[in-house]
Amino acid sequence: MADLEDNEFRDGDILQTLTRGLLVIACFDRVHRRMTPTEVARRVGLTRAAARRILITLVSTGYARVEGKQFELTARVLELGYAYLSSFGLPEIARTYMQEVSRELGESCSMAVLDRGEIIYIARAPAQRIMDQVLEVGGRLPAYATALGQVLMAALPDDDLTAMLDAYPPAPITARTITDRADLLARIEQVRRQGYALEDEELEVGVRSIAVPVRDRSNRVIAAMNVAAHVSRVPLADMTGAALSALRQAVNETERPIGHL
Known part of the structure; x- marks a missing residue:
């Protein structure tokens, strides 16, 4: 636990998929309530394919919904x-x-x-x-x-x-x-x-x-x-x-x- 106590994290300790998922959630705001994977990818700095996989995962877990090509967060994010x-x-x-x-x-x-x-x-x-x-x-x-x-x-x-x-x-x-x-x-x-x-x-x-x-x-x-x-x-x-x-x-x-x- 020394590395945690000293706040020293190795690159291998950071789960990149989770990091990207949190960035995708955070990129939605009052102005950008509904976005396509391409728009999300542009705002977060991901490939379209990676953004789309994350958005689909959020839909499957109830944190987002999709209508046509546009995705939006659901109220479950409030959890x-x-x-x-x-x-x-x-x-x-x-x-x-x-x-x-x-x-x-x-x-x-x-x-x-x-x-x-x-x-x-x-x-x-x-x-x-x-x-x-x-x-x-x-x-x-x-x-x-x-x-x-x-x-x-x-x-x-x-x-x-x-x-x-x-x-x-x-x-x-x-x-x-x-x-x-x-x-x-x-x-x-x-x-x-x-x-x-x-x-x-x-x-x-x-x-x-x-x-x-x-x-x-x-x-x-x-x-x-x-x-x-x-x-x-x-x-x-x-x-x-x-x-x-x-x-x-x-x-x-x-x-x-x-x-x-």
């Missing part, structure tokens, strides 16, 4: 970002502030990231009630029916959002679940404008929640934080009042150590 968040310690940074929110409001506070058509819980501060349902870290829920998911969906570029809804069309969960595509897109646009998402019994009858984005130093949304409460305990006005205020304060404190200005 790589989730691995980063886990190693970075974002849940640990946020947990103290989430617990303060839960104590102040007497309601549960959660943090999640987006994975394809679902959210994954990465941190939880449950309310101290015996009968409250406990959602474990690692639990998944459909993004479109949750305030957390709607915040994360609102951060996606329009093309990525369209692709997500194509791949994971909304289905009814309660009578209030938004399943009409136009209505859901209108909700997402509202979330973008106001900076938070409020869902009312769209995921579970009797439960409402409000969520706000968590951003990194580049102002990218990397997670979302929410408060969930039973409708009998917290009226809508309180969700957009005390709950939203407490959430924003917790997010501000969480973002400070990761360099968001």
